[in-house]
Amino acid sequence: xxxxxxxxxxxxxxxxxxxxxxxxxxxxxxxxxxxSNRATLPVVWLQSRRYSEKTTVRWPGACAAYTxxxxxxxxxxxxxxxxxxxxISTGQLLTIDQPTGTGQVTQPGPSAKALAIFNQTTTPFxxxxxxxxxxxxxxxCTLPLYGQSVELIVPLEQILLxxxxxxxxxxxVVTLLLGPGMLIDLTGASERSVQYDINxxxxxGGQTWGRAVAPIEEVLPLLVKRxxxxxxxxxxxxxxx
Amino acid sequence: xxxxxxxxxxxxxxxxxxxRADGYYLFGFKAVKASGAGKPLVWFxxxxxxxxxxxxxxxxxxxxTAKSEIISKxxxxxxxxxxxxxxxxxxxxxxxxxxxxxxxxxTAHTISIHNLTTTRFTTGISQPQPMGQGTSPMCAFNLYGxxxxxxxxxxxxxxxxxxxxxxxxxxxxxxxxxxLIIDLTARQSRTVKYMIDDGWAWDGGAWGIPVEANDSLVxxxxxxx
Numbered sequence: 001x002x003x004x005x006x007x008x009x010x011x012x013x014x015x016x017x018x019x020x021x022x023x024x025x026x027x028x029x030x031x032x033x034x035x036s037n038r039a040t041l042p043v044v045w046l047q048s049r050r051y052s053e054k055t056t057v058r059w060p061g062a063c064a065a066y067t068x069x070x071x072x073x074x075x076x077x078x079x080x081x082x083x084x085x086x087x088i089s090t091g092q093l094l095t096i097d098q099p100t101g102t103g104q105v106t107q108p109g110p111s112a113k114a115l116a117i118f119n120q121t122t123t124p125f126x127x128x129x130x131x132x133x134x135x136x137x138x139x140x141c142t143l144p145l146y147g148q149s150v151e152l153i154v155p156l157e158q159i160l161l162x163x164x165x166x167x168x169x170x171x172x173v174v175t176l177l178l179g180p181g182m183l184i185d186l187t188g189a190s191e192r193s194v195q196y197d198i199n200x201x202x203x204x205g206g207q208t209w210g211r212a213v214a215p216i217e218e219v220l221p222l223l224v225k226r227x228x229x230x231x232x233x234x235x236x237x238x239x240x241x
Numbered sequence: 242x243x244x245x246x247x248x249x250x251x252x253x254x255x256x257x258x259x260x261r262a263d264g265y266y267l268f269g270f271k272a273v274k275a276s277g278a279g280k281p282l283v284w285f286x287x288x289x290x291x292x293x294x295x296x297x298x299x300x301x302x303x304x305x306t307a308k309s310e311i312i313s314k315x316x317x318x319x320x321x322x323x324x325x326x327x328x329x330x331x332x333x334x335x336x337x338x339x340x341x342x343x344x345x346x347x348t349a350h351t352i353s354i355h356n357l358t359t360t361r362f363t364t365g366i367s368q369p370q371p372m373g374q375g376t377s378p379m380c381a382f383n384l385y386g387x388x389x390x391x392x393x394x395x396x397x398x399x400x401x402x403x404x405x406x407x408x409x410x411x412x413x414x415x416x417x418x419x420x421l422i423i424d425l426t427a428r429q430s431r432t433v434k435y436m437i438d439d440g441w442a443w444d445g446g447a448w449g450i451p452v453e454a455n456d457s458l459v460x461x462x463x464x465x466x
Contacts, residue, residue, distance in 0.1 A: 019383070024277065165276040165278075166466065167466055178389050179388065180388060197386075198361070198386070198388075199359050199361050199385050199386030200386055200387070201386065215389035216355060216389060
């Protein structure tokens with residue numbers, strides 16, 4: 001991860017910004033993860049109407065792991081409201097040892113490249129990873145964390161930006177954004193520049209790090225990469241704990 | 242099978258005669274739910290009213306595209322219209338606004354219009370008029386290139402009498418006169434009264450929502466998500 005974090009600049013003509021504003025469109029941002037858990041779902045990270053001819057989305061890449069009580073309502077449209085959140089880095093392990101979902105971060109964890117969450121209790125939780133945005137940790141994904149299990153999550157250097165008039169508050173589980181988007185890969189870079197036009201959509205000058213996403217395209221496979229290797233590592237980690 | 246809806250309007254003979262003598266039209270508007278910035282259109286306009294007037298319609302829709310721009314009091318003429326059901330998507334693929342309906346994909350209770358071109362259009366949904374005068378659009382939204390609009394019809398009809406010389410498809414931002422929104426969500430048939438000097442009357446239930454002349458129609462007829 002670049003020490004200065006990440007920055008994506010969106011350029012657009014004044015007419016495009018005005019049209020978006022008239023329509024009441026929001027700028028949305030979601031971050032991608034690789035995960036050991038097949039039931040992981042993406043969560044709206046940023047919802048903003050503060051856009052103009054030049055708009056910069058900047059984030060430090062700092063992560064937190066969170067838990068939330070219960071597993072009842074975690075589906076598309078549900079809103080994640082972390083009950084416990086703690087900063088964590090890749091290679092570290094959060095061990096939940098209380099039925100309230102709280103615990104401690106220790107290192108090393110079971111995987112050098114992943115954030116690990118171990119539920120030592122027999123109480124199931126909703127869990128996931130947050131990333132800092134404007135000084136606040138906001139959830140980027142959610143997954144079921146059963147008792148006596150380990151989940152491994154790797155935050156990926158990929159952001160999905162989209163403009164949509166559909167209201168989706170940060171923390172909402174989504175699989176469709178219903179507006180044109182672009183998935184931007186920041187691997188090996190800390191800054192990217194893209195353009196948006198109200199009729200022509202997103203462009204990145206033909207670079208391979210940007211991929212246009214249609215309004216009806218499912219964003220789940222773009223934002224959640226289920227990894228067999230991480231699943232195996234998680235199972236090995238449970239066995240050793 | 243499409244659900245039938247009915248509104249009965251009862252008027253005294255004196256009221257009918259006064260409305261006729263002054264050249265009043267009965268105007269009808271229909272509400273939708275959508276997250277974009279749309280405008281309501283005159284859905285129907287008729288002189289075909291009497292002491293007992295029955296407005297009947299069914300849930301039968303078309304999605305349209307048009308080149309007309311949405312300007313205040315301007316008229317929207319659907320250039321391309323496609324029969325569509327709730328939960329389906331009109332994919333616009335031609336630069337003239339033509340396309341085809343995907344019956345397999347969409348959002349429940351909603352009509353989706355997906356612009357796969359980079360040309361901007363006006364879009365909306367149309368429904369057969371209650372007086373059998375054909376199908377006409379009830380709302381207009383900007384449909385930008387590569388964007389998706391979602392419009393969910395709601396069974397709420399605004400009725401008003403006015404002498405205003407406007408025709409179906411006209412963008413209406415303010416009420417022309419005092420009117421009544423009739424909500425048929427809970428019951429598909431309602432009866433209302435109109436009196437030339439006293440205005441609209443109903444049984445006082447929450448299904449009737451009075452509208453004053455010059456009230457903004459946009460929040461009433463284009464309801465946010």
